[in-house]
Amino acid sequence: MKRFLATGIVLMLVLSAVPFAASAQAPAEVWVGNESMGELNFPSIQEAVDAVAEGGTVYVAAGEYVEQVLINKDLTLIGEEGAIIKAPAAPEKYTVPEDTKTWEPVIFAFGGTMPDNHVSGGGQINVTIAGFTIDGDGRQPANRSCGVFLRNVSGAVIENTIDNLNLTKETFGIVVYGSGNVLIQANSVSGFGRGGIVVGSRGDFPKPYAVVFDNYVRTVTHASWAQNGIQIGWGATGQIIGNTVSGHVWADEGWGASGILIPGSSNILVAGNEVSNNDYGVAVAGYGNYGGHYPASNIVIRDNLLYGNTYSGVCLQGDVSDTLIEGNTIHSNANGIDVYDYDPGGWTGGGVPVNNTASGNKIYNNEKGIVVWPLLEANQPGPAGTTFTAAGNWWGSAAEPADQVEGDVVYCPWALDEGFTAFATRRVVDDASAPIDLHQEVNYIEVDGDELDSDDVLVFYGDGMRLDFPVALLPAGSVEIVIAKGSGPAPQGFKLYNLYSLSMSADGQAVTDFAGSFTLTFWYDPDEVENPDNLAIYWFDGQQWIAQASAVDTSHNRVTAAIDHFSDFALMEADDADPGAGGDELPKTGTFILWLLPAGLAVLVLGFLMLRHKITVW
Structure with missing residues (x-):
């Protein structure tokens, strides 16, 4: 039975607004938990953030800080080794124009204004958050919570450990909405119930660009939702490079979790990742009737290691076009590559995968190498362009891969050796x-x-x-x-x-x-x-x-x-x-x-x- 991809739509929430105006004499550097710094030392991170000058730096000493941190100006927030920010028992709830739900983030950085805990308006800030352990304390939010929430932010989230966010609710590790250009690098994200790293939201709002590089994203047990490890979608763009993503599975028969998910976006590079033991390894999905038209196109999936995934190493669903799957090693999955329109009259809105290709991949030890399903369940031929071009791949041996493909697949020529020399x-x-x-x-x-x-x-x-x-x-x-x-x-x-x-x-x-x-x-x-x-x-x-x-x-x-x-x-x-x-x-x-x-x-x-x-x- 084909499963829907769980898209983990993280709708942008607003952060409570406090007038963070700094005086002309505000210090450029402040400390938290370091009494040797005298008047530049503060007992809480929030007090330090409020006091530091625009563009300044906050240094946080080792220790556990139970608080919710709001940032509405340019700054750098650095945690020394052992610095832990733990979610309070009753954090403030915030909303954003891009979402109808409320959010309870541990760290919330936002551009715009925040009257009555509702973030709105434009404006962009530059923020770097680095070196923290962010502990969700396993608490259940009313709607949604996350470790780090960025709205209209450029900057970086680097070398943080985010965990214990509750598995039974819609919880997320890092969420990026609105305008901005963000680097998300070398973080460890686990213990979430819905999404590890999520970039982009639906609706007619500014879309961010993100480079998601060298992160470790893993769930440790089954959750109440179909979890997705890394997601860039709904018009956002960026690159997902060099990450390790595993363990995203869900027992529901109608949906599936993804290690890396690209829903309704274009011009995204997915390269050099190790993606294993998920329902789907790398999934690209395009939608026609999901609160708007969100096709996916011009996605490059290159040089990834994809193995042990329950349904497929790579999955293209719905209105997906011009995807290039190149240079990957895809082995020990149910299907190496799945291509289909699972819901012609529903969310996909009549769009089927067209003009997609796979070349130079090593596809072996899968139950099937490539399966193309457009309109197959209706026993109808697909429209023009649904033929999947899979020339120039290696299939585990020199043998002709006829029994490794199903559906409208062109696999000639095929490589005779894994070095692609013949x-x-x-x-x-x-x-x-x-x-x-x-x-x-x-x-x-x-x-x-x-x-x-x-x-x-x-x-x-x-x-x-x-x-x-x-x-x-x-x-x-x-x-x-x-x-x-x-x-x-x-x-x-x-x-x-x-x-x-x-x-x-x-x-x-x-x-x-x-x-x-x-x-x-x-x-x-x-x-x-x-x-x-x-x-x-x-x-x-x-x-x-x-x-x-x-x-x-x-x-x-x-x-x-x-x-x-x-x-x-x-x-x-x-x-x-x-x-x-x-x-x-x-x-x-x-x-x-x-x-x-x-x-x-x-x-x-x-x-x-x-x-x-x-x-x-x-």
Whole structure:
């Protein structure tokens, strides 16, 4: 059963307003809990904040401070090691225009004014909060609470530990609303009931930009809500980089929790994160009827490690477009990547995922690699653009990933190794009028000779190779031709210039010999060849390499042979001093044979011998 993403909508609340006017003689630096500083020392953080000059710094000594801190001016708030701010038993409640609920933050920094505990208006302040343990004391708020709440703030929240916020209510670690540019770095956020780090709110209000970098966000147990670890959404923008996020799960059958969630935003980078053991790893969702139209587009999900997630490593839901999933390692999830519209007539408002791609990822050990579901439950084809392009990924082995994808997925070409040094592809040929380019190291070609004219000739072009194969030589019905390029160091006494393996199967049986001949041509670089007379095409019979009768055309720098069977074929030049040069058969030495099998055909063994099952590409 598909689950809705719990979006953890953190609606902006206002902080109580107190006239924080500072005198002209206000100190630029003040201390809390440090009696040696005399008149510059204050018994509470709030008193120090009120007293410090605009743009000043408040230093807080080690100790536990049970209070709610309000900031409405530029300042830096620094906690020494062991400085703990603990939520009071009955904190003030605040509202903001962006939310209908009340908030009870431990630290509340805001731009604007606050009559009667309602924040409103514009204005932006610059605030840095660093070095604290912020303890929610496990208390239950009337509506919502959080460790740090920023509205219309630019600045930074750095190296804080936020915990014990209550798991049964809508509690949050760090919340950012309104205008501003915020760095959230190296914080540890846990023990929350709804959201760890949340940036952006719904509605026609200014949207913040945030860099969420190198944070540790984890929940330790199941909560009463679907928790989300890091969320940038509802029009906010930013970057989520280098974080560790885990443990966000929920038992409800209709919703799912996310490690990283991008709801209704565009132009966000999610990179270098480790996201594990959540319901969804990284989720991107676009909505059409969720209090407004909130599509998601141009999201880049790059170089993340995503594993152990209950439903999928990456999930694209609803009105999501132009997402790039690139360079990630996605393993040991139920699905590596999920793409679907779970509610066509509801929240998504008719928007389905379109023009999304995945490339250069390592996708393996998942129950399914990629599943595309747009309108699948209604048994209808998706609109234009719903085809998911997943070319150039590695699927855990050289094997064709046909059984790892479901739905409208294009996975060709696929990587043959996790270093992405060689690729394979599959294509269906139903027209012999145009040459067939062999773009990859391993090429699967499906041909039905009964659908072609018997006088036609299939022409294949590889890297310095051409194969002219008469249709009349094909077995009846559908056949599979595999053409794979190999490489390797030259054996003693020879130079290797090119190497290709040719194979064919019909009805699961290998086809090696033909009633007539086809033409195989190799081109060479005359600047590399010492003596063209010593060039020949060789084929491997399973034990030795045999020289094929070949014609060398020095005017066109090519060598051609008429051949009546499929095998491995190489263009080689024998040294003038080699006793086998110019003969019909190479010396039958173990050195030569053993060299070319393990080294020269390494790619072919991976890409050709192991990949034999036919598939249907959706």
